[in-house]
Every structure is written in structure tokens, then in C-alpha cells.
Amino acid sequence: LAGQALLRAHAFDAEHELVGMLQRQLLPRRLPRLPGAEAVARYLPTTAGLEVGGDWYDVIPLSDNHVALVIGDVQGHSAAAATLMGQMRTALRAYAVEGHPPDVVVHHANRLLMDMETDLFATCCYVDVDLEEGSAWCVRAGHLPPVLRHPDGSTEIAEAEGGPPLGVMREADFPMSPLSLQPGTVIALTTDGLVESPDADIDAGMDRFAHELALADPAHLGLVADALLVGARRTDDIALLLMRYEGMAVRPLRDSWTVWRVPQAVGHARRFTRRTLRSWGVPPQDMDAVLLVVSELVTNALVHTDGRVRLDLTLVNHRLRVAVADASPRTPVKPTSISWEATGGRGVLLVEAVSAAWGTVPVSGGKQVWSEIALGG
Known part of the structure; x- marks a missing residue:
């Protein structure tokens, strides 16, 4: 027992x-x-x-x-x-x-x-x-x-x-x-x-x-x-x-733009970005890389997806985040090699080259492709 x-x-x-x-x-x-x-x-x-x-x-x-x-x-x-x-x-x-x-x-x-x-x-x-x-x-x-x-x-x-x-x-x-x-x-x-x-x-x-x-x-x-x-x-x-x-000591600056599917859509997105960065006090020498990223991400979303496209800009601590959301769940694929006569496929490589970091995250009904760019460098 x-x-x-x-x-x-x-x-x-x-x-x-x-x-x-x-x-x-x-x-x-x-x-x-x-x-x-x-x-x-x-x-x-x-x-x-x-x-x-x-x-x-x-x-x-x-x-x-x-x-x-x-x-x-x-x-x-x-x-x-x-x-x-x-x-x-x-x-x-x-x-x-x-x-x-x-x-x-x-x-x-x-x-x-x-x-x-x-x-x-x-x-x-x-x-x-x-x-x-x-x-x-x-x-x-x-x-x-x-x-x-x-x-x-x-x-x-x-x-x-x-x-x-x-x-x-x-x-x-x-x-x-x-x-x-x-x-x-x-x-x-x-x-x-x-x-x-x-x-x-x-x-x-x-x-x-x-x-x-x-x-x-x-x-x-x-x-x-x-x-x-x-x-x-x-x-x-x-x-x-x-x-x-407690409240945030440094609040990010944010702005958004709905990209309409018109022939001048990329140009409109670039003008919105340039106007927003000027209002935030971003110097002109830092804008070229940002405008390149905006052009490539918006173009990819318009060409390869259907439905609504939204551009979001966020600035905090001299780091700008560019994010483009679309209705497709497919993640952009970085090409392993591109021939000299190819007319496309370089967008992701360009974004990677000028970004401090980039990636994609799933969001409700689609995905968001983002890029972070260090300003003042």
C-alpha cells in the first residue's frame, strides 16, 4: 500500500x-x-x-x-x-x-x-x-x-x-x-x-x-x-x-494617395510624393531615390494587379517608408538574371539597390510592398 x-x-x-x-x-x-x-x-x-x-x-x-x-x-x-x-x-x-x-x-x-x-x-x-x-x-x-x-x-x-x-x-x-x-x-x-x-x-x-x-x-x-x-x-x-x-515622443509624419488607373497614374504618384516631401522639409537631393522607388512600386502594382492601389508615405527619424498596397496576394519575385535585351524585370532590383530595406507583407485582401530609405545620408 x-x-x-x-x-x-x-x-x-x-x-x-x-x-x-x-x-x-x-x-x-x-x-x-x-x-x-x-x-x-x-x-x-x-x-x-x-x-x-x-x-x-x-x-x-x-x-x-x-x-x-x-x-x-x-x-x-x-x-x-x-x-x-x-x-x-x-x-x-x-x-x-x-x-x-x-x-x-x-x-x-x-x-x-x-x-x-x-x-x-x-x-x-x-x-x-x-x-x-x-x-x-x-x-x-x-x-x-x-x-x-x-x-x-x-x-x-x-x-x-x-x-x-x-x-x-x-x-x-x-x-x-x-x-x-x-x-x-x-x-x-x-x-x-x-x-x-x-x-x-x-x-x-x-x-x-x-x-x-x-x-x-x-x-x-x-x-x-x-x-x-x-x-x-x-x-x-x-x-x-x-x-x-504614455504617448509617443516622436510622432511619424504620414500621408496617403489613392492611385487611379489612368495613363498618368505614375506621374500623379510622383507629383504627390514630391509635394508631400517638400511639405515635410525633405531636401531636394534626397528625393531622387524616393521618386524612383515610388515609380517602380506603383508601376508594378498597376501592371501586374487589378483593383485599388494605395501609396502610403511615412517619415520618422530621417527614415522614409514607401508602401504600395494592392489587391493581389502574389509577392514580387526578384529575377536571378536578366538578359541585355530584356525590356522589364529590373524594377525589384532597382528598389533593392536604393533601399536600406524592403519587403512585402500580406494585408486584408492583398499585399503591401514596402521600402525604407535613409534620408540625409
Whole structure:
């Protein structure tokens, strides 16, 4: 009997370690550094039993100094819930990086979960923050709303309209709600394990959570997260995600141009670029390389794709980014060799020659080809 008890104890410890490793692997190992903001997260597994939970969080850097804050909870505590949690986190990240707006990201994740034909559902709160403008859009799918701590110390539970949990209705509507951020504002996202208890309803728990957030010092965000978890009942998993918005010290200059498919399209794009660079104070000697890149990228998009073409210019820290978006998912291919009588195929080589870096990224419904050019060199 003593030997069997010892074997069961060893098996219990091994299973406990396996569960802990699975939870750690499914969550981010570290959060990214953000321009004009700081984010911290905490995760506490339940102490009841060994079954792994489905709570998750994520911080997803996006283009144009946007960042997506995501927190969610899959129904139940099982290996199936943990697996589904990993799938949903990966899906939301993939849809967000593609450039979809917040409501479309959540809508795609809902359709994906419906197609998995699982009996489980998931709640989610997705917040897209514009770090340049200090604005955000929030989408809720059956999850708790964000709590905002303003610079004056006051807190509010965001009035963000929500939709149903993911995996419940295929054609569900997930409306977007605006959030306004001032430098020093803290956004707090959590799961119900922190605010729900058998002796108090969830509204009272949210009020308590907002009150404790108001009492914390936002200058030390890690200490704030630790203080919010003090005394938490460990009957359910707890995920907590905090971000303090500080505002960007250097805001990029941006401008865009829709390229119409007319015979003078490339010339119009060049004139727009020259006019924009002059207004930004770019010296004339730096314009030739930029105009060459604009000509080649716009020409390639017009010749090899159909649909809308958009030119975006971004200037920050003497580095200009030229990006041309089109409706084709095909990535431009750099030729390995070009014969002397060839009449085309040199555009990509020219862009590579004058750029400090260049590449292509998929965006919603197509791709974006970009080039970065160092000015003043």
C-alpha cells in the first residue's frame, strides 16, 4: 500500500508539472516593447485539481504604431479547452497581423470556432490601440469590458457594447466601441476568475477591481498587477493584462494617395510624393531615390494587379517608408538574371539597390510592398 501511494504521488507530481508546462507554452513567453506604452501580464492557474484552464492573453504589435490587446477565456478546464485556447490565440493574432479591423478579426475568429464543430465556446475582449493618436476601438465577445484608470486617478468601466461569445452564433454581430486615452491612462483587462466569487456577483467584483486599480500607483505597472492579484480566490484561472499609455515622443509624419488607373497614374504618384516631401522639409537631393522607388512600386502594382492601389508615405527619424498596397496576394519575385535585351524585370532590383530595406507583407485582401530609405545620408 505504501509503495502504491508513493507511485501515485510521483504520478501526481509528474502530471502537475506537465500541466504547468502546457500552460506556459500556450501563453506568450514575454510581451513586446511598445512605442509610447508599457504592458505587463499575469497568469494564475487554479489550485483546484490538475486540469489546465483556457484563459489567455496576448499583445500584438501592428503596423502604423497600433497594438492589439487581447484577453479571453475558453469554457471549461481540460486539455481540450487548453488546446482550443492555443488555436484561438493563434487565429486572432494571424487575423490581426493581416490588417483587418477589430470587428472583422473577432468575426473571423468566431467563424473559425464554429467550423471546428466543438462543443466549447470562448469569450474574448479585443482592443486595438492607436499609440500615435491615443485612441482605441474595443470589441467584446461575451467578455468583461476594459477598466480605464485615468491620469487623475479616477477609474471607469468602459461602456463597450458586446456581442455573444465566440462559437455560439455563426452570423453574430460584434460592434466596435471607441475608447479615448490620455497620456498616463491604464487599460486593464481581466478574466472572470479575478472578479467573480460565489458570495458576490460579477458587477460587485468589477467595481472592486476598478477601486483597487484607482488606489495603485501606475508608475510601477508590475507592482500594480501584483497588487490586483493579492487575495484573489484561486477557484478559477486568472489572466490579467495591463497597458499604460504614455504617448509617443516622436510622432511619424504620414500621408496617403489613392492611385487611379489612368495613363498618368505614375506621374500623379510622383507629383504627390514630391509635394508631400517638400511639405515635410525633405531636401531636394534626397528625393531622387524616393521618386524612383515610388515609380517602380506603383508601376508594378498597376501592371501586374487589378483593383485599388494605395501609396502610403511615412517619415520618422530621417527614415522614409514607401508602401504600395494592392489587391493581389502574389509577392514580387526578384529575377536571378536578366538578359541585355530584356525590356522589364529590373524594377525589384532597382528598389533593392536604393533601399536600406524592403519587403512585402500580406494585408486584408492583398499585399503591401514596402521600402525604407535613409534620408540625409
